Amino acid sequence: MRHIFPSYAYGPEPKAHCWWDETCLIPQFSSLAADDTASIAIIGGGFTGLNAAYHLAKAGKDVVVLDANEIGWGASGRNGGFCCLGGGTASDALLDLRFGKQDRLHYRATEKRAVSYVDDLIQTLGLDVDRHSNGETALAHRAKDMNHLLASAEQIEENYGVVPQYTSQDDMAAQGLSGPFFGAMTTPIGFALNPRKYLLGLATVARDAGARIFENADVVKVERTANMWVLDVGNFQLKADKVIVATNGYSSETVPDWLAGRYMPTQSNVIVTRPISDQEQAEQGWTSAQMAFDTRNLLHYFRLLPDGRFLFGMRGGLTASARSDLRSMQAALRDFRKMFPAWSQVDITHNWSGMVSVARSQLPFVGQVPDAENMFAGLSFHGNGVAMGSYVGKLLSQLVMNDDAVSRPLAMSDPPAQFPFGAARRVIMPAVYAGLAILDF
Ligand SMILES: Cc1cc2nc3c(=O)[nH]c(=O)nc-3n(C[C@H](O)[C@H](O)[C@H](O)COP(=O)(O)OP(=O)(O)OC[C@H]3O[C@@H](n4cnc5c(N)ncnc54)[C@H](O)[C@@H]3O)c2cc1C
Incomplete structure (x- = not known):
């Protein structure tokens, strides 16, 4: 092999x-x-x-x-543990070009069906998976990204039959989503689970x-x-x-x-903190139970786990070795602290990496x-x-x-x-x- x-x-x-x-x-x-x-x-x-x-x-x-x-x-x-839309990165334009609009809609419906499939399975089998988050929240990394998110509403409605909810930069704190973000868009499909x-x-x-x-x-x-x-x-x-x-x-x-x-195969890398107290969460202004990601191409994904730990993930290294994992962990830690400075002293208790596949x-x-x-x-x-x-x-x-x-x-x-x-x-x-x-x- x-x-x-x-x-x-x-x-x-x-x-x-x-x-x-x-x-x-x-x-x-x-x-x-x-x-x-x-x-x-x-x-x-x-x-x-x-x-x-x-x-x-x-x-x-x-x-x-x-x-x-x-x-x-x-x-x-x-x-x-983000049970969410996705599975590919092909744009609507590429799908339309290669397979036609009807198949693009079929493909997007399949993404949505995949989420409801897991949802139904968990409920039918009565699985306890520490579920939380109502849909998934995209956080604008730059002001222009917020414009792109706003402009994508129609496309999301056509593809998935749902209307995304927007949070302006001014309202982020009230939603418990404080950070270096220019606003947010929540698509009401998906939830988080303990994998x-x-x-x-x-x-x-x-x-x-x-x-x-x-x-x-x-x-x-x-x-x-x-x-x-x-x-x-x-x-x-x-x-x-x-x-x-x-x-x-x-x-x-x-x-x-x-x-x-x-x-x-490409690597992804995750760090997890010790439980962050309610007071510490309030100090940072991130209290939301939403699973979230930023709009970078090399995105960060993160969420508060039900016990208060914070999970923060990003792409991993290009090579695989103990040294490369350490470098990826340090990069994740640096970005985490930059995004959530009030938690700079919070210990990281766990970190790991793994492989996904792209086509x-x-x-x-x-x-x-x-x-x-x-x-x-x-x-x-x-x-x-x-x-x-x-x-x-x-x-x-x-x-x-x-x-x-x-x-x-x-x-x-x-x-x-x-x-x-x-x-x-x-x-x-x-x-x-x-x-x-x-x-x-
Ligand atoms: C760090 C990280 C974070 C991620 N976060 C998310 C997320 O939040 N949301 C999301 O939707 N997806 C996420 N993913 C991706 C998701 O986990 C994978 O797409 C999914 O788990 C793939 O499942 P799978 O069963 O196809 O493959 P895997 O779970 O990778 O299983 C493949 C299995 O095949 C076995 N195997 C390989 N070769 C052989 C062989 N020759 N003989 C016998 N066994 C073999 C391996 O041992 C392995 O257990 C993440 C992935 C990583 C690594």
């Missing part, structure tokens, strides 16, 4: 100080201890893989989930529905024989009729070979792997996979079962194209980040 980041990114260190790990225990699952068979094998036990497993098992299918680490070890167990508790719920219901889940099950090779897939998992083999690849930012160039060059098309993919009978994949959620990854998991289960009800926009069905430079494609990222940083001035 060949990864394109240094091995550090795929090891335990980047996740060693993740706050979510302290908030609830996930049941441990056994390792594969013998050759086995399944009707459907799912590679990757994050939101995508577990949602697919849950629906398949509920429908009575013989399904096995294999994760190289423990369940939720990837981005699903270490994200910011670890959501994972716990998913793993439990998938297992209870009959999915067999194996940890420390690193799939090193996938091969097609005459009529089935053979997955090499260390000393053992799993034979399956169908395979789902749900490895997102932790994908490799070889499992399966088709993925080579078709995803770009050349700027769109997520869900579908059949070309020229690979009975192999399906769902990936590249562009840092917004809590809702979209979950929903793609459900779509994958429908595709596997040939369910006529499956409804996918063309924008998500187009197989991802390869980036230039093959396994060395990360070389383009410094230029991309530098360009985005310049646009943020």
